[in-house]
Amino acid sequence: MKKVSDFEVIERRSWTHAALLRLQCVDTLPEISGGQFVQVRVDGGRHTYLRRPISIHDVDCQNNTIDLLIQEKHEGTKILCESPVGSKLNLVYPLGNGFSMPENDDEILLVGGGIGIAPLLYFAKTIVNAVPGRHVSFLLGGRSADDLLLLERYREVGEVFVTTNDGSLGECGFVTQHSLWDVKKINKIYACGPMPMMKAVAKVAREKDIWCEVSLENQMACGIGACLCCVENTTEGNVCVCKEGPVFNINRLKW
Amino acid sequence: MVRTEIKLKGLTLKNPVMTASGTFGYGEEYADFVDLADLGGIVVKGTTLNHREGNPYPRMAETPMGMLNCVGLQNKGVDYFINAIYPRIKDFDTNVIVNVSGSNIDDYVAAAAKINALEKIPAIELNVSCPNVKQGGMAFGVTCSGIEQVVGAVRDAYHKHLIVKLSPNVTNIAEIAKAAEAAGADSVSLINTLLGMAIDAETRKPVLSMITGGLSGACVKPVALRMVWQVAKAVNIPVIGLGGISSATDAIEFLLAGASAIEIGTANFIDPAISAKVAKGIVEYCERQGVEDVNELVGGLKI
Numbered sequence: 001m002k003k004v005s006d007f008e009v010i011e012r013r014s015w016t017h018a019a020l021l022r023l024q025c026v027d028t029l030p031e032i033s034g035g036q037f038v039q040v041r042v043d044g045g046r047h048t049y050l051r052r053p054i055s056i057h058d059v060d061c062q063n064n065t066i067d068l069l070i071q072e073k074h075e076g077t078k079i080l081c082e083s084p085v086g087s088k089l090n091l092v093y094p095l096g097n098g099f100s101m102p103e104n105d106d107e108i109l110l111v112g113g114g115i116g117i118a119p120l121l122y123f124a125k126t127i128v129n130a131v132p133g134r135h136v137s138f139l140l141g142g143r144s145a146d147d148l149l150l151l152e153r154y155r156e157v158g159e160v161f162v163t164t165n166d167g168s169l170g171e172c173g174f175v176t177q178h179s180l181w182d183v184k185k186i187n188k189i190y191a192c193g194p195m196p197m198m199k200a201v202a203k204v205a206r207e208k209d210i211w212c213e214v215s216l217e218n219q220m221a222c223g224i225g226a227c228l229c230c231v232e233n234t235t236e237g238n239v240c241v242c243k244e245g246p247v248f249n250i251n252r253l254k255w
Numbered sequence: 256m257v258r259t260e261i262k263l264k265g266l267t268l269k270n271p272v273m274t275a276s277g278t279f280g281y282g283e284e285y286a287d288f289v290d291l292a293d294l295g296g297i298v299v300k301g302t303t304l305n306h307r308e309g310n311p312y313p314r315m316a317e318t319p320m321g322m323l324n325c326v327g328l329q330n331k332g333v334d335y336f337i338n339a340i341y342p343r344i345k346d347f348d349t350n351v352i353v354n355v356s357g358s359n360i361d362d363y364v365a366a367a368a369k370i371n372a373l374e375k376i377p378a379i380e381l382n383v384s385c386p387n388v389k390q391g392g393m394a395f396g397v398t399c400s401g402i403e404q405v406v407g408a409v410r411d412a413y414h415k416h417l418i419v420k421l422s423p424n425v426t427n428i429a430e431i432a433k434a435a436e437a438a439g440a441d442s443v444s445l446i447n448t449l450l451g452m453a454i455d456a457e458t459r460k461p462v463l464s465m466i467t468g469g470l471s472g473a474c475v476k477p478v479a480l481r482m483v484w485q486v487a488k489a490v491n492i493p494v495i496g497l498g499g500i501s502s503a504t505d506a507i508e509f510l511l512a513g514a515s516a517i518e519i520g521t522a523n524f525i526d527p528a529i530s531a532k533v534a535k536g537i538v539e540y541c542e543r544q545g546v547e548d549v550n551e552l553v554g555g556l557k558i
Contacts, residue, residue, distance in 0.1 A: 047317070092288075
């Protein structure tokens with residue numbers, strides 16, 4: 001069930017070009033799966049009109065809160081990142097199809113790049129909550145250590161491997177160059193990040209014949225499959241990323 | 256109790272609020288947000304005789320108080336609509352109207368004839384004004400002779416309420432509307448999107464895959480309002496107004512300018528529940544103003 005609701009910003013943590021917002025709703029949250037997203041209305045921008053699609057970073061059903069980890073790119077996300085505690089944000093949520101839940105014996109790797117690490121946290125939590133004690137591994141990459149936010153949250157949920165392009169944290173290079181690929185047994189990959197990163201991960205997955213899902217972030221208007229703006233050219237033709245995705249198995253993509 | 260029923264030549268709307276083609280899917284996409292029974296009608300996605308993949312991504316650009324799109328009539332064709340979609344939506348408690356487009360007159364006629372056979376579709380909206388397809392589309396809607404040809408041909412094959420959706424990308428929209436009326440249109444709806452363009456200064460490239468696209472949203476409202484006023488004075492058939500309507504007040508302005516009904520388009524993307532809110536807001540306005548019947552507002556502009 002999709003809803004449109006007002007949320008109050010109850011906590012904000014800010015970095016140079018990003019912010020973590022904890023949003024609370026008076027209504028009970030509907031069921032939300034890892035990898036789904038929200039459409040946030042942006043008020044007060046001179047050049048903003050449409051909502052901004054933002055992936056769901058974390059959910060607390062007891063307190064009816066949703067965490068959004070937002071990267072400031074242009075005016076809309078800048079306004080969102082600067083939303084003061086106590087202000088209201090209007091969300092249409094939860095949207096799209098999340099990641100597929102793995103089988104209990106799957107050896108899974110969650111690969112994130114930059115702000116694309118955001119949806120992997122909540123998805124990993126749903127996996128661990130379903131099977132307490134289950135092991136999950138993250139492989140998180142950024143240009144430098146400053147790009148990789150909230151790693152402590154990820155370490156609470158699973159094992160964290162890191163790459164940075166400048167070597168300031170973890171192994172130096174891209175996520176696809178990490179040494180774990182040579183030693184670790186993996187049979188499912190879930191990836192979210194910049195397009196070149198996801199394409200590189202998909203290439204590795206194909207070479208190693210590993211099942212792989214990626215989360216796309218094409219530009220959207222409606223977010224619910226009505227306007228057909230956010231299409232990805234798949235093996236079945238143009239499909240809406242907002243409704244059919246944002247998560248796709250790489251076998252459906254023409255990458 | 257305010258009377259809200261609108262009669263448009265054989266098509267009865269329970270209230271003047273409809274949703275615009277291409278912004279409301281097939282209604283199902285909005286069922287979590289809006290009780291479709293609260294609407295006068297929904298105009299579903301543009302349908303063509305044959306399957307169309309539409310244009311490549313990227314298909315949209317945000318603009319100040321609006322957006323550009325170049326979707327290009329992506330749809331699976333009229334047969335798919337009839338077999339797969341119609342059974343799911345035919346029993347909605349509102350008028351389900353199909354927007355019909357084509358790239359040549361034969362295609363328009365063939366698609367319209369197939370939809371004519373659908374019992375639960377009381378009207379079509381003929382799209383002679385899509386700016387995003389290379390052939391047909393807007394080409395028919397920008398000359399009087401073009402619109403006479405396509406409307407006349409479809410009129411012969413379609414026997415229910417025929418709405419003709421007009422392009423604003425013309426020098427004299429009243430003349431185009433009169434041509435549609437003369438060719439047999441039961442009503443006209445306006446405006447479709449305004450042809451526009453966006454450029455990324457950093458990359459020096461166009462933002463849209465097709466370079467140009469259709470502008471919609473709140474920014475087009477004054478243009479739409481002016482055109483509705485001009486057309487309503489020029490024709491004797493009902494006018495359906497659309498273009499940037501985002502609130503009940505906007506809708507009432509269109510009624511006062513001469514529209515008998517309105518459509519809500521891009522505003523559905525900003526608030527997916529807006530259409531039902533506008534319908535409710537129109538009633539509240541009437542109660543406040545002592546208007547007993549919404550029809551009293553139509554063309555009620557005081558000059």
